[in-house]
Amino acid sequence: MRMKVVSVVALAALAGGALWAQVRGGGSEWLTAQGDAQRTSWIRNDAAISVDAMAKPGFELQWKVKLENQPRYLNGLGQGVTANGVTLFVPLSLVTGSSNNVYSIDNDTGYVLWQRHFDAALPAATAACPGGITSAATRIVAVAPPALAGARGGGGGGGRGGGYRGSVSEPGQGIVVEARGGGAGRGGAPGAPPAAGAAGAGAGGAAGAGAGAGAVPPTGGAPPAGAAGAGGRGAGAPGQPPAAGGGGGRGGGATAPGIPGAPAGGPAGGFGRPSGVVYVLASDGALHVLGNPSGKDIQKPAPFLPPNANWSDPVAINTSLYAGTSNRCGDAANAIWAIDLAAEDKPVSSWKTNGGGIVGSVAVGINGMLIAAIGPGPASAGGYANAIVSIDPATMQLKDWFTDPGTEFVSTPIVFSHGDKDIVAAATKDGRILLLDASSLGGANHSTPLHASRSLAGGAAFAPGVLATWQEVLPGPPAATPPAAPAAAGAPVAGPPAAPAATVIPGTRWLLIPTANTITALKVVDSGGKPSLQQGWVSRDFASPATPLIVNGVVFAIASGRAASTAGATAADIVKRSSPAVLYALNGVDGKELWTSGKTITSFFPGKSFWSANGQVYVGAFDGTLYAFGFAMERKH
């Protein structure tokens, strides 16, 4: 009998639609300012950007869009945070604007999906107290850092059914579908043969091949967090924990169990999952919980900070959001503030420094403790200045601290694992990098760092928020090849068997520090059983480099073009003396220049609006123009 059958290999593609769709909505994400809770500014896994890819042509401006936001002093656009899979397929960046604006921008096209403006009276802007929105938005981010992974695969078409093909029936026999494997296809009838059940083998397999392959747990005992991508399920970024993204996992409609404060219930994931929310603070101090698809206040705005405070980039973990304040703007105390996102009345608590202001952003240690740098200032009894503190996020009580009266911190602390230790790194005004043991800041006397580097600044001051860190990924031993599933007799084979999954092991840990005119890269090495810093590379000269970010071993650095502030200089003076920013891509291992944006950017970079996701790097310039650089990835026609 010559009648051929249509293999379920093809049908895998059919039922696999759901899986594919979610993968289609995925990609690397940037859920909070500086990328993650540890403020590393590092995207571990990205499908498009790599040193090899950047060495070839194709990385270029994809789009730009002018956002009508009025700067306040030099404060313009905030750092974007991203949400993939909004309304299933749209990757968004959610960008704050200093004049109480929020923009939702399609990362593929630059299309402004929605924008919000919060009405509130704004005080006069000063350098210390610019007023308006002073930070980025945030989404919920996992405490555990994302897993390392090897190069991601591109997906491929195998999941849709093993290649085109045809068949012809014997006269009068029609086309018959052979059934084998899993559950019923869409619309499958009860009792009908399970016709399209190989979704996991087809679509899911293809999706997972890249996304989750080679994931290894981060050091420090945190669980592996690559499950979202590994199975081709979930809308979150590969390598991001399933919970990341403010409830991107489950629920629907009035219920959305993954979103704090939303009623539990709803469908358990899949296409029905809500697109999640983003958290935005307005200048009146209210916390807004905005729906990613619409920008609507999904939850009642809740009072959080004193109006017109100067707050740093918030971070949201589990069911709480944290932000630090400084400069006593709006009479807000210098403090770390917490708001309970799950409670209907959203209670607020805080830990006041009774001394200096919070420098940069609050980081979250891998152990879940809040880590913050405190700047100079008069400290009352029991108060803190020039310190690094550890705060219990549940009780908002001080747990530990490092202080040295002669050490003024000027950067957000960043946290990373090295060996069996979790390390806090921060920059000091005199140009040193201090490494602290996250489990015992400053040791028994609270003033002993694990390591203090020599001054890298050459006497020049650092700007706050300057550090970034990443770790090389080295190939590991091949993983065992999973046994192939037996095929039904006579069924066509889907394709070649899956290759063994690549594994990776952690390599050298790098710290990146922008100095006055370069990016300096330091290696974290062991010295006498303690971590220390070793000179790595120094970049070419940049004009006022800002905090770099790292994507798959590529360091993106901005020559900001922002003129130095001088005594008595007004914002207008600085703007006038500034020059257009230039974005550079450097090889993270040796600092070699891979690419530059040249003269594409026509305004200077004030210092905040710089992030990456989905194979693109975004730069928000002072004039409100947002630039997206990346590989075309067929976005443009």
Place this chain on the structure above:
Amino acid sequence: MRIRTLLVAVLLLSVPTLWASDFLTEGVDAARTGWVKDEKIFTTANVSSMKLLWKIKLPSTPREMHNLFAPLIAERVNTPRGVREIAVVAGVSDDLFAIDVANGEPLWHTHFDTTFPGGGRVGDALCPGGQTAVPTIGRAGEGRYTIYAVSWDGRLRQVNLADGKDVAPPEKFMPPNGKPYALNLVNGVIYTASAQGCGGVPNAFYSFDLATRKSSTFLPAGGGLWGRRGAVISPEGVAYLGTGDATFNPATKSLGNGIVGVQLDANKQLQLVDYFGPPNANWLFRRDLDVNVTPMSIDYRGRKFLVGTSKECRMWLLDREALGGDDHRTTLHTTPLLCNEAQAFDGRGVWGATAAWQDARGTQWVLVPFWGPVHPDFHAPIEHSRPAGGGVAAYRLEERSGKWQLTPAWLSRDMDLAEEVVVAGGVAFAYAAGEDATQVLQDAAWNEPGGARYGGGLSSGSVRRIPGGRYSTLHALDAITGKELWSSGKEITSWNHFSGLTVANGRAYVGTFDGTVYCFGVPRPAGGK
């Protein structure tokens, strides 16, 4: 005297042939142009006098959001009651209804028996089950017509249009419970294509050769092939249709989000003969912007064109002699976006069916109905509105400096989701579906009535969308200027989903979700019925 009477009778009977035309297949012809070339009654001058001639509520049970499909019209059918102009309407619940066009009276009703036990998931608008393909009609002889339909059980039905009786036993054709689209009949072969993987049925082209009774299928390894008018068949016998939901990678034999051409070989097996992948095919896939529109085969000034589009909402002008050029990804012309600036996968873009026609001067026109707002950068010399809910855009197919292109000509009034376009007598008929075309749950703020809603998730099901339906509207436009000449206003009281539009012999037909067929028309010349 008797001879004279006979002559008069013959003359009277022959009068209708002066204005008669059939509408035997979705999209008018195998090329799916939507152009009723031989329409003799409708003109731009008389269409403004169109009115509702009749409407009939058919006992068709909706399935999900589907109910009635666009009628097919045969003008002179020999029936037991004499010669009749018959509209045959397919209902999704395995029904065929025949209606006497003259008065809207039912002639017969056939409900298919089935080998499929039924069931399936409920609430899935994408997979309604039942009969989902618009049938097609073949001429079996003078006054004799055969309806070809695919019932829910996947069998091919051959039904006498005159009386609704089988003219041949049901034939095994394709797997049951799928979602085939409008049938096409060319040279004794029935063509269709399926989508959404409904019931586990592969997304593929299907053919049935009536002579050999051989069925064939070709799987492009893409997603669904869900052009509203099914596969277009070119004069060369190649079946073309767009694909969705998969990568476009010929190296891995994956032809998702492209346009695929297949042709029967000597053994009556469909074989791949050509394919086209838009330059951004894989991005279209990532955004779920399927190539969801039946392309049109147009022969014009010695060139063989294929015109396609998709949810993305731009037009591709292709050469059928080398689809996509040497690399299969190069068009003769690609227009800028017409709509869907947001590049949303639902509720925007082109979802219905395009039309192609030539005016008396020989100008070749391409008319494109679309959903949602017109793109802010699209402009036409004549604009009757800047549509927000949808509309129709017209292009001229022109050769400039040796290159062919589609040049914008006019933009219609605003429409509530413009669907298919049919051109007859210089009139462009279009209808607004009025359905709830959203497929994701919308956010609702905490202080909106009903309270907060966390939106963004897929919600394409019927339960939510059916209550959101509005009403369909039939529009008649001057096909050269786009000016509206007539509209049904609010006369149609229900909406429709994935249905169609039929125009023949001075009458236009729309079926709606509530099971009603509306017939609008203008007075026929003396001797007409």
